[in-house]
Amino acid sequence: AQSVTQLDSQVPVFEEAPVELRCNYSSSVSVYLFWYVQYPNQGLQLLLKYLSGSTLVKGINGFEAEFNKSQTSFHLRKPSVHISDTAEYFCAVSKNTNAGKSTFGDGTTLTVKP
């Protein structure tokens, strides 16, 4: 079985400030890790994924995440946020490289204030 814990349900931050959204996971088998963004009244969009190789992965919209196997974490970061980054962010794990049959965390609401 696998589970995902997103440690912060809400993260308020000012525009142009850095942000980190935290994600921890547990699994009895090797998994792949994903971050998604969900804007109001829309489906989920893939931000980035870790499958193998370098533990620092870069995604769209200037986001990056670091896989830490010893701490079973996959935190999402952005050095400078914009108002348009306000959205819900989900961390997910899957035994499949294409993220099929994923287990999701409960999400973190990122609110960027002017």
Next chain:
Amino acid sequence: ETGVTQSPTHLIKTRGQQVTLRCSSQSGHNTVSWYQQALGQGPQFIFQYYREEENGRGNFPPRFSGLQFPNYSSELNVNALELDDSALYLCASSSGQGDRNEQFFGPGTRLTVL
């Protein structure tokens, strides 16, 4: 290239009724996954269809059932609706296995059970 579409957008049903939700997968995709996203929570995996066969199921009762058609579109059927079935239902399509693939989400169907 047409993305993943879902219908209807919104739906209101009463307890005990039955509902059918529809999903058209992205062109070239043969795999569809369905997720239930309750308010304030992350998506939960319901089941996946690959080439018209069920290919994995989450922790949902048998009254949640599905179909995939030869054109790879899919339906989610829920019988004997309960109040707790109120949620956003998301479908995601992908082109099978392979680490260059990802699942693409539709905008969802919001189901309200009264």
